[in-house]
Amino acid sequence: MLVGCYLRVSTIDQAEEGYSIEQQKDKLKQYCSVKDWNVYKFYVDAGFSGSNINRPAMQELIEDVNNNKIGTILVYKLDRLSRSQKDTLYLIEDVFNKHKVSFVSLNENFDTSTAFGKASIGILATFAQLEREQIKERMQMGKMGRAKTGKAMNWWNPAFGYIYNRETYDIDQFKADIVKRIYKDYLSGTSINKIAENLNSEGHLGKDRQWSFRTVRMILANSDYTGNVKYHGKIYAGQHTPIIDQKAFETTQKELKIRQQEAYSKNNNPRPFQSKYILSGLLECKYCSCNLALVQYRPRKDGTHLSVYKCPSTMRKKMFTQRQLSNCISKTQERQMLEEYVIKEISKLQANTDKIELMSSSKVVDVDAYEIELEKIEKSLKKLVNIYVDTDSLTIDIFNEKKEALLSQKNAINKKIQSIKKKQPELSIKDAKKVLRGINGNITRASYDTKYKIVRKLIKKIIVGNEESTIKWAFEL
Ligand SMILES: [Zn+2]
Structure with a gap:
């Protein structure tokens, strides 16, 4: 047979x-x-x-x-x-x-x-x-x-600010302080985007990648920070030390809901944009590298304001100085004139987008491929955890082994991305062109709001001299 x-x-x-x-x-x-x-x-x-x-x-x-x-x-x-x-x-x-x-x-x-x-x-x-x-x-x-005894539930990926250690989380003080700062800034009225922006401007603090709306929001909504653990939507008292007290956390959750609703009604009921000036925070003194400060004068008879940018080193008060007080030779610049100059430069680029290639000395390296790979690995990690939790087909040893393998891949790719980005300008040529082509009509005729946004996308900073100012474009190195 x-x-x-x-x-x-x-x-x-x-x-x-x-x-x-x-x-x-x-x-x-x-x-x-x-x-x-x-x-x-x-x-x-x-x-x-x-x-x-x-x-x-x-x-x-x-x-x-x-x-x-x-x-x-x-x-x-x-x-x-x-x-x-x-x-x-x-x-x-x-x-x-x-x-x-x-x-x-x-x-x-x-x-x-x-x-x-x-x-x-x-x-x-x-x-x-x-x-x-x-x-x-x-x-x-x-x-x-595990949940009932308050053990760490996210041991493979602890919340930012915590380190997994013996069934629970230890505090990473440096990162925990950033978490505290995020909650504090948020509760004092700072927007999520602004918080991310601020952290990034200080060198994406605490993270090997840029902070984003999503990463900041996740921190604001993570109940692990109150010293609790979560399993299937239920909260249990954890063994780890809280970073955020319960009350602040609850207030934050309410605030998140309120602001979400506000954003919603705003989007459906657009109000005129009223915010800072186009060049706020972008101007630097050519002679002493200070950030220029805005000085507003009383309204003129016709109702218009005269406002000027000044190097703080030329002012008597000490309040603006970043460096030592020096007798800077920089002269006052009228806000409107500076704005017009910058917008005109953008409009020149708009008329001839191919100029960007000449201005950007960097080679085109595609970071996208690495980013996609990174996403894949993150998906695999999630999947692995799900398989471990939902089926009996993995032992803890194999789970750990696979997890380690994925994490080390993730690290390697992250490093690669960082090193590419260091050699790359903030804005790729491709994206710069996209921004320019996305402007509806000539920028000189766009709304103040649009100008504000476009300037921030395209320009890193502007070095202001007495006779001449230089724009440092985001697509330049
Ligand atoms: Zn100066």
């Missing part, structure tokens, strides 16, 4: 249950020789889970059964065939029995060619399923138990 031997390992089986493909093969061979059966073929699915039958060797086996090539199927253990009751019954009854192929599982001493074997099919399959569900339940109980 010709026997088809089916073997399967998912990665865990090899590590945990101690039967590798080779071990399974040896046992099946021995059994065949005792029974004097001839092996038609070894069907081997290595690295496939038993939760469905979409496995190459399994499909081949089914095809060979359908073509009447084998008389018996032999497996080492019932769950090698399948881990689901439904699939086990389908294979035995609808595939094997239909072609009068008997099925033998060594471990359970199970043989469908006998009457007892036939009766046992349903029972065994039920146990296989039951076992799996118990393991799953145990895993979930484990997670619930």
Whole structure:
């Protein structure tokens, strides 16, 4: 009689249950020789889970059964065939029995060619399923138990400001202070975007990548900072030290809702933009490198304001100085004239976007590819965690090993991105052109709001001299 031997390992089986493909093969061979059966073929699915039958060797086996090539199927253990009751019954009854192929599982001493074997099919399959569900339940109980005892729930990715240590989180003081600052700034009225901007302007503090709206918002909404842990939406008292007190956190959650609604109604009911001046914060004195300060004069008779930019070193009061008071030779600049000059320069670029290539000395290096790769790795990490939590197919050791591998890849790519970005201007040529082409009509005729935004996208800073000012473009190095 010709026997088809089916073997399967998912990665865990090899590590945990101690039967590798080779071990399974040896046992099946021995059994065949005792029974004097001839092996038609070894069907081997290595690295496939038993939760469905979409496995190459399994499909081949089914095809060979359908073509009447084998008389018996032999497996080492019932769950090698399948881990689901439904699939086990389908294979035995609808595939094997239909072609009068008997099925033998060594471990359970199970043989469908006998009457007892036939009766046992349903029972065994039920146990296989039951076992799996118990393991799953145990895993979930484990997670619930962790939450109830306040152990770290995000040990693979602790909240910014915490370090995972022995089942709980330790505080990373430097980062924790940034978290505190984020909450404080937010509650004192600073917008999320502004908070991110400020952190980035100080060299994306605490992070190896830029702060974004999303990363800041996530911090503002993470209840881990109050010393609690969260599992399935429920909050449990944690073992770690809070960074933010409960009251401030709750106020923040309310504020997040309020501002979200405000933003919503604003977007649906646009109000005229009223904010800072186009060049605020971008002007630097050519002679002493101070940031120029705005000085407003009383309204003129016609109602218009005269406002000027001045180097703080020329002022008597000490309040503006960043460096030592010096007698800077810089002269006062009228705000409106400076604004007109800058807008005119942008309009020149708008008329001839190809000029950007000449101005930007950098080579085009595509960071996008790395960013995409990074996203993929982050997705894999999430997936890995989900697999670990939701199924029983990974041991903690393998989980950790895979996690480490992914994290080190992530690190390597992050470093790569950083080093590319260091050699790249803030704004790529491509993006600069996009900004320019995105302007509706000539910028000189755009609204103050639009000008404000465009200037901030295209310009890093403006060095203001008495006779001449120089624009440092974001697409220049
Ligand atoms: Zn100066």
